[in-house]
Each structure stands twice: as structure tokens, then as C-alpha cells.
Amino acid sequence: MNPLNLPFDSDAMLEGLRPWIECESPTWDAGAVSRMMALAARDLADAGAEVETIPGTGGFGDSLRASFPHPDRGRPGILVSGHMDTVHPVGTLEKLPFRVEDRLAYGPGIMDMKGGNYVMLEAMRQILRAGLQTPLPVTFLFTPDEEVGTPATRGLIEDAARGQRAVLVPEPASADGGAVIGRYAIARFELLTEGRPSHAGWALKDGRSAIAAMARKILEIEAMTTEDCTFSVGVIHAGQWVNCVSSECRAEVLSMAKTQADLDRGVAAMEALQGEADGVAFTVTRGVTRPVWEPGPGTMQLYDLAKGLAADIGFQLGCGSAGGGSDGNFTGAMGVPTLDSIGVRGKGLHTLTEHIEIDSLAERARLAAGLLMNIR
Incomplete structure (x- = not known):
């Protein structure tokens, strides 16, 4: 039987996906993520998989293999x-309940990336129901910490990928529906300003505000952005009392670089900002980094296969390298053939308008089934 003709039904898939979306699982809530993993474990086991729950570390939730x-x-x-x-x-x-409107389905995490994960599960479920056998053994690995740079499970992912013939990453499809065959480097930095406290009413001039110093540094850092290396401050923590001059302020920076050389220059520029001025010390600590992934011959062979399958299904599958990291950075940088962003179509990821195109569930499940049945 042609795997592209398996009986995928987008509406039926959406009903199966809905419990995943209504099981909220923010990265920093280990219990919530582990509840989501337990739900996925049940569905994987029902589909015929042997499931192992890997206890979380570093304050994060469980993983599934x-x-x-x-x-x-x-x-x-x-x-x-x-x-x-x-x-x-x-x-x-x-604020963002699961809902269906004009063949779009809304909900937190439905695009990034529970929809894609469910698509891969449904592909395997239908393959097994049809009595088909994939040419190669298939393993799923679901992890709990990608949205913060994968600090706890990078080693788990790399160990699982080592020696594999292919890695499929069902992150959401690119804006044009295309796949990702390479990714830019992503670096994170933690910033700290340390000033001198004082009473903001009685002795304002005696203080040295860590918040004011951080504000100036943020403007300086974001002004370093170029086409090849970007800097964005996304988190700030400081202050408890409005009548106190703040003595400490913390912030986090995300930097994207197209090449390793761009990344090295960006890291050097960030570290050069450290020092003390006007009684306030500024410290930069480098955090987790996703390596540059450049497509090799194995990845391009995977893409060519996917492109041909997509044409048989009835759509064009483009490709390109992308900013915005994923765990494909790790497997691709290892040299393991990796095809990323083959998940659902949608818009608004990370926002309160996050949604998917419902009909893309069956489309992408057919693509997934085709890949699983044709990679050798």
C-alpha cells in the first residue's frame, strides 16, 4: 500500500490533538510538562510503541523515548x-482557548510544536494499522526544555541521534510551507548590573541605580544588531520597592548569528561590554548556545526525498536555512542527516493568536508517512 494513501483525516486528528493542547506545559513548570509527557506516553503506547519515561533533571520535566x-x-x-x-x-x-474558526485551530503550543509531534505519531499509528513495516527502526524522543535552549537534554538528544540514518524534526513549517535544512547559531547571555542602594526619596543622589545602568546597556546591546548577527533583550528582573534605588538588575539576551565567525564576533562584542562605570559593575555571562548547522549531502538527500513526496501529495516543498534555533541545530551540527520544520502550517507561534491550518494535519501526516516508509 502506498503510504501517501493511508486514511489520514484532519478533523479526526484534531480531536486527538486537542487534549494535548488543553494540557498546558510551559517549560518552567516541570509538573505541567511531565503531565503532558504522561499524556503523550499513553498515546504512544496505544499506537504500539514501547515507551520509556526519563526523569527530568535541572528543574525541568520528564522526557519520553x-x-x-x-x-x-x-x-x-x-x-x-x-x-x-x-x-x-x-x-x-x-485567553487563548482551543477553538476552531474558518478551518483554523487555535491554542497554546498547537503550532510550536505539539501539532507536528502529533502528526508524526499519527503517521506511525496509520502505518502500523495498515500492517506496514518501516524499512528502518523508528524512535521518538520528546524533551521538556527546548524553549530555553535545551540546557538539560542536549546530551540526551545527541546520544539518541548518534549513528542514526536520519533525524526528523517536526517543528512548524516555514512561512511558505517549506522545510529547514540548516539553522543559524543561537547564543544566550545573562547580564548583571550591581549598583549601590539608597532611599529614593531621602537620599536619591547617594544611590547608583542598577536598573538605570541596565537600561543604558540594553540600548547599547540592541544597537549592535546587524543583518548577520542580532541581539535582543527579552527578560529583565529588578527591584522590589519603588522607594529604593535598585542595587541589582538581571537581564537575558538572545543573539542569532549566521556563521560561526559571526557568532564569535558577537560573543567578543558582548564580553567587551563588561566593566564598571559610575559606581555600577556590569557582568556578562555566556549561557547555552546552539551551534551553526550547515546542510550536508545527507540532509540534502533527505530534502530531495521529501520534495518528491510532497509533489506526489500535491504541494511544493521549498527549503532553506533559518534563524530561530531548534534541536535540529544539535543533530545537524553532528553531521547526522536532519530534516527540520516538516510539521504543521500555521501562524502566530509564541503569541496569543497561535494557530494552525487544520487541513495541514493530514497533508503533513502523509509527508511523514512517506518519509518513514522511504528512508533507507
Whole structure:
């Protein structure tokens, strides 16, 4: 049987996906992420997989490793790598409830990336129901910390990918529906300003405001942005009392670089900002980094296969390198053939308008099934 003709039904898939969306799982809530993993574990087991729950570390939730039955289990095969954490805090469902409108489905994490994860699960479910056997063994790995740079599970992902024939990453499709065959480097930095406290009413001039100093540094940092290396401050923590001159302020910076050389220059520029001025010390600490992933021959062969399958399904699958990191950075940089962003179509990821095109569920499940049945 042609895997592209398996009976995928977008509306039925959406009903199966809905409980995943209504199980909120923000990265920093380990219990919530682990509840999501337990839900996915049940669905994976029902589909026929042998599921292992890997306890969380570093304050993050659990991970899942699921192996589907295969006579060559344990040999090099296909790894499906996805994350179940989202950027949406618990309670987001009140503002962004699961709903369907004009063939769009809304909800926190539905695009990034629970929809894509569910698509891969449904592809395996239909393959097994049809009595088909994938040429290679298939393993799923779902992790809990991608949205903060994968600090706890990078090693788990790299160990799972090492020696595999292919890694499929069902992150959401690019704006034009295309796949990603390479990604820019992503670096994170933690900033700290340390000033001198004083009473903001009685002795304002005696203080040295860490908040004011950080504000000036933020403007300086974001002004360093170029086409090849960007800087964005996304988190600030400071102050408890408005009548106190702040003595400490912390912030976090995300930097994207197109090449390793661009990244090295960006890191050097950030570190050069450190020092003390007007009684306030400024410290830069480098955080987690995603390496540059440049497509090799194996990745391009995967893309050519996917492109041909997409044409048979009835759509064009473009490709390109992308900013915005994923766990594909790690596997691609290792040299393992990796095809990223083959998940659902949609818009508004990380916002209160996050949604998917419902009809893309069946479209992408057919693509996934085609890949799983044709990668050798």
C-alpha cells in the first residue's frame, strides 16, 4: 500500500490533538510538562510503541523515548525529535482557548510544536494499522526544555541521534510551507548590573541605580544588531520597592548569528561590554548556545526525498536555512542527516493568536508517512 494513501483525516486528528493542547506545559513548570509527557506516553503506547519515561533533571520535566516494533530494533534508523514544552504559562487557555474558526485551530503550543509531534505519531499509528513495516527502526524522543535552549537534554538528544540514518524534526513549517535544512547559531547571555542602594526619596543622589545602568546597556546591546548577527533583550528582573534605588538588575539576551565567525564576533562584542562605570559593575555571562548547522549531502538527500513526496501529495516543498534555533541545530551540527520544520502550517507561534491550518494535519501526516516508509 502506498503510504501517501493511508486514511489520514484532519478533523479526526484534531480531536486527538486537542487534549494535548488543553494540557498546558510551559517549560518552567516541570509538573505541567511531565503531565503532558504522561499524556503523550499513553498515546504512544496505544499506537504500539514501547515507551520509556526519563526523569527530568535541572528543574525541568520528564522526557519520553518511544521505540516502535521492528526486527532491526537497536540498529541505526530514524529518530523523530520533538519538544513538548511551550512558552505559554499555565492559564493561557483562558485567553487563548482551543477553538476552531474558518478551518483554523487555535491554542497554546498547537503550532510550536505539539501539532507536528502529533502528526508524526499519527503517521506511525496509520502505518502500523495498515500492517506496514518501516524499512528502518523508528524512535521518538520528546524533551521538556527546548524553549530555553535545551540546557538539560542536549546530551540526551545527541546520544539518541548518534549513528542514526536520519533525524526528523517536526517543528512548524516555514512561512511558505517549506522545510529547514540548516539553522543559524543561537547564543544566550545573562547580564548583571550591581549598583549601590539608597532611599529614593531621602537620599536619591547617594544611590547608583542598577536598573538605570541596565537600561543604558540594553540600548547599547540592541544597537549592535546587524543583518548577520542580532541581539535582543527579552527578560529583565529588578527591584522590589519603588522607594529604593535598585542595587541589582538581571537581564537575558538572545543573539542569532549566521556563521560561526559571526557568532564569535558577537560573543567578543558582548564580553567587551563588561566593566564598571559610575559606581555600577556590569557582568556578562555566556549561557547555552546552539551551534551553526550547515546542510550536508545527507540532509540534502533527505530534502530531495521529501520534495518528491510532497509533489506526489500535491504541494511544493521549498527549503532553506533559518534563524530561530531548534534541536535540529544539535543533530545537524553532528553531521547526522536532519530534516527540520516538516510539521504543521500555521501562524502566530509564541503569541496569543497561535494557530494552525487544520487541513495541514493530514497533508503533513502523509509527508511523514512517506518519509518513514522511504528512508533507507
